[in-house]
Amino acid sequence: MKLHEYQAKEIFADAGIPIPDSQLAESVEEVLDAVDEIGYPAAIKAQVHVGGRGKAGGIKIATDREEAEQYAAEILGMDLKGYTVDRVLVESGVDFVDELYVGVTMDRGEGQPVLMVSTEGGVDIEEVAAESPDAIAREHVDPAFGLHPYQARKVVYNAGVDDDVALDVASILTTLYDLYEDSDASEIEVNPVMITSDRDVVAADAVMNIDEDALFRQPELSELAEESYEDDLERKAGDYGFDYVRLSGNVGIIGNGAGLVMTTLDLVDHYGGSPANFLDIGGGAKAERVANALDMVFSDENVDAVVFNIFGGITRGDEVAKGINEALEQFDEIPKKVVVRLAGTNAAEGMEILNADLVEVEETLEDAVQRAVANAQEVAQ
């Protein structure tokens, strides 16, 4: 789960990391009120979950009130890589002489957290990593012991950070690691940490991603989850507790298990169709959950046909069949054709229960996908 910059910065500020004066604004008037208080220059930064906001025109520096008004009007409501900007962060411009990158993430290959520091901050760090990996100093942390402060100092010195600010940067890094652990983050990045002409260090940006699997022990962060949904369907999926991703096609896909659902998407594409979504009902789904899944795909107006692909292990075919019947029997006319393929645990029992008047049944994955693709093409024509 991605936090917005303003949310991450609040967390940083509470933990004692220096950040610029900033205020959240949702209208041009609110931006003007904020700049009146913060002064000039002021950065106006779109709060959407996309990288490269600056390049895409989502960050502007206003040097006077007129510019602030103009930029606020430009950015609020703009479409940034598919997301509409409805909030901006207004922030005092930092007079900087140097920019650093610092980050903490999980090195999944090593199975250990890793600290990263680079003096090539303020630019696309993934490009830096790809083109000159040596420009990023790294230090792995034993997750059982946690971070020793010397490790933060070591990586900062290894990155070549100027001596007079090195300890301040190391201190930010130590705090970031504490936050990483305490908040079950999967990633925390500051790009850039700015070094001012007075040799102060300031976190000018803030990226925080939280491990969704750990939200059960992060009640405060869970409340922010609501804001991370990108549209009504994702919100609905969140309420139902589904793993759901909306895509651009017209074949609705429901299945169990991430690998099989991804494979179903790939096969829809392979047979000339276009997947509308990824929806994993998860393991061991009961009838109600299955019905909710059908409700999800029916709510997506882009969906022309549905394929329901279940290979039961922990999930039982009879439960799935009950859910499909329950969901479909409530309609006088079923809104979209549903192709069902049931295999695995209790599949035979499921096939007996399944009301064959309501769905089309196919035995193999390949046949089910091809039939759904044909159904969707028929509707689209």
Place this chain on the structure above:
Amino acid sequence: MSVFVDDDTRVIVQGITGGEGKFHAEQMIEYGTNVVGGAVPGKGGQEVAGVPVYDTVDEAVDAEDADASVIFVPPAFAADAIFEALDTDLDLAVAITEGVPTQDMAKVNKRLSEVDTRLLGPNCPGIITPGESKLGILPGNIFADGNVGLVSRSGTLTYQVVDNLTNRGIGQTTAVGIGGDPIIGTSFIDALSAFEDDDETDAVVMCGEIGGEDEEQAAKFIGEHMDTPVAGFIAGRTAPPGKRMGHAGAIVSGSGTGTAESKINALNAAGVPVGDTPEEVADHVEDFL
């Protein structure tokens, strides 16, 4: 022959008093697995699925001379359950639980490096040697005894591919589910290496998915160390970057690493044919045999 488990494997079930634990303990027993006991704190002295329950894993392992454990414990307590399993002298621990926090698994991973126990998972369907032993939630009836090894990051995809194999009369030595999370115990390479050493495994199927670089490393291992032919399948070709596709591990980073394309290219470069569909994977396996 088989890898990691056979009909001598003596199994305890952690979480056997829970709904899933009980159901699948019964399924395992029905399949013929030697389930010898269970471990659930506070439930010692009960009997579930016809086997005795103990309060601790240690007690269960001692009393029943177990050498493997299957873990059906909710995510919040799963890491603790794995630690408990690793604290005994088990050969194998299989963690079925989905949704274990990654930082918990980093700590488990550290402990794993200090013990001899093999961990499968978490977020895995388990392991099966057809006709001998099944540890986990795999539907036993789709498997058949034979000469093809299978290793997969995804449970349901394993079932799909096995179904395609079995329907053509191609049986399996052992199917190993390694789990779809970012940090797991047994890797592709561990399983591939075991299959390479197994005389009865004549071909191997490796099912991967987007996210991470494990498939790329496995491809390198296959190219350098394997004589047994391997066929591959990679799920997630159509997944958009930056989105988590169900598994915590199935996410393509914005920078182009961990994509289906990079994995398929790496496998092809190692001489591994990758099927566009599970049916094509079975075609490749048939060609090998």
